[in-house]
Amino acid sequence: MLGLPNGRVILAPWSEQWHEGFLQEKEKIEEVGRPYIAEVHHIGSTSVKYLRAKPVLDIAVELAEFKDGVYVSSLLEQLGYDYKGTEILPDRHYLSKGSPRTHQIHMFERGNSYLMEQLKFRNCLRNNEKVRKEYELLxxxxxxxxxxxxxxxxxxxxxxxxxxxxxxx
Structure with missing residues (x-):
């Protein structure tokens, strides 16, 4: 199940389909974004097994250069993404897909501190069941x-x- 109505907070039980959906989307993103895309990561709660999450796939795209984000965004529009610009969230190009929203892309320059925090937090949740359960309860x-x-x-x-x-x- 993917899709979250605008402005709503609904949590769904973790699903293997989220991981599979990410892998399928990653392949498409890499295909249209070559050679500008350095790496594509599954981030956010849908990337953590057994963690309830808002049913929207969060995808982080690392770019060699931040300035390439506008061009890459135009390529991602071919996949149904809507470019929202760089003003919504700090230091990133932001795109969303679907109505209700099913996917969102955060495009960062490689090594960006916000991206590194996202990956560190995701990895902690993946590797520490106690922290994952505390976070889920919150x-x-x-x-x-x-x-x-x-x-x-x-x-x-x-x-x-x-x-x-x-x-x-």
């Missing part, structure tokens, strides 16, 4: 409290995420 609580406010839901997770980034690996 997400469930916040999804119930802020079902109609995705920005508040995201802000309220920030202190937990920063604590993990400081204390693990």
């Amino acid at each position: 997400k469930i609580k916040l999804a119930e409290a802020y079902a109609s406010d995705k920005f508040k839901y995201t802000r309220e997770k920030a202190s937990f995420i920063q604590s993990i980034l400081r204390n693990y690996g």
